[in-house]
Amino acid sequence: MEAMAQPKYKGKRYRLDKPELLAPAGNLEKLKFAVHYGADAVYIGGQKYGLRSNADNFTFEEMKEGVEFAAKYGAKVFVATNIYAHNEDIEGIEEYLRSLQDAGIAAIIAADPAIIEVAKRAAPKLEVHLSTQQSTLNWQAVKFWKDEGLPRVVLGRETSLEEIAAIKEHVDIEIEAFIHGAMCSSFSGRCVLSNHFTDRDSNRGGCCQSCRWKYDLFEDGREDAASWVSEEDRLMQQAAPAPAPFKPGVTQIPLFQPQDNPFTMGSKDLCMLEHIPDLIEVGIDSFKIEGRMKSIHYVATVVNVYRQAIDSYMADPENYVLKPEWIEEINKAANRPLNTGFFYDTPDHEDHIYEPEEKAVPYDFAGLVMEYDEKTGMAVIQQRNHFKPGDEIEFFGPDGTFFKQVVGRIEDENGQALDAARHPLQLVRMKVDQPVRFFDMMRKRKN
Known part of the structure; x- marks a missing residue:
């Protein structure tokens, strides 16, 4: 995949402390990977009131474990309670919010004013962040929510950099913005395609991804x-x-012949990796990555790349350089073609996907490093996808680990040679060409 064009933001700039990197976590394991690979905060869903009912989501016990794990890294956990509630949804909301507070959750992400008001009253230790579902795009709307006592607004994906600059100029409030991941072909928080076609309410967690269908x-x-x-x-x-x-x-x-590709309404995915200076200097406080339904490999790869880019810029803004290897890494996790969304201009027909999606080079998460012996160069690998001797693999990790090698002899825990690592979560031993660390990941190109 080629690098994207380099539009430049020419408006007013603000210099900030290092922005928060906010990552998705569809389950407890993904939370741990997101934090370990560099997220400052993660957002998750509970068993109720969130918009990803098909994600694994968290019990209160898992939330507590996630909060404890994140705290070891100085990270926070937010919970999405961002449905638009009907009357039957409201019953039990006070108890639910108090349980989130008791679990140590730092903030909820909410759209419905009823949930916002209940949270302020019933669970005052919870921060309330306004969800992107509210489609907040201008400074007066942001000021309204600040006056309501909210410390942070998650802007609609349709907001441009110039509009963000105007918001920061007029309102002293934290701004969170999506900087990577799937885009909605509808207006943020306003889609009813799923409701119409399948009776699954997109604003109560049931979105069936109608825009990705073939028509x-x-x-x-x-x-x-x-x-x-x-x-x-x-x-x-x-x-x-x-x-x-x-x-x-x-x-x-x-209008289609049998050999033609069906029509879809899907948007290209957002990627602002090439524009980190603009995002920081315009004043965005929290860089949000979309993807609670995405794989562990996706979460770890994307978080790791943005962590490196942000840290590199903050260390020396005047001499910051975008590294080609960051773009290569993003492409290994990309699900769809990428663009810059609404940040620089309004997307047009070239920013939508009308034919079967051309996937970027797909990689499998093949194994997780559990142990490494410096004397022998042997690593204990937990199998996550089938691999065998002769496969070309890559290791990468949050502390700069990155190298390629060919799999040599692999053996079980008793030292017996194996022709393949084919059993889920199987522990195998193999020699690695360079040092690795606990929680480094091993991946291989599919097919």
């Missing part, structure tokens, strides 16, 4: 169509399911 397109039917419709199109129409609403006697013209 057929039909030209509006015309009464006189029969005189100019080709025989091929007529046969295709008869074979295809009728679009709704279908008018009897009116020819519906399919």
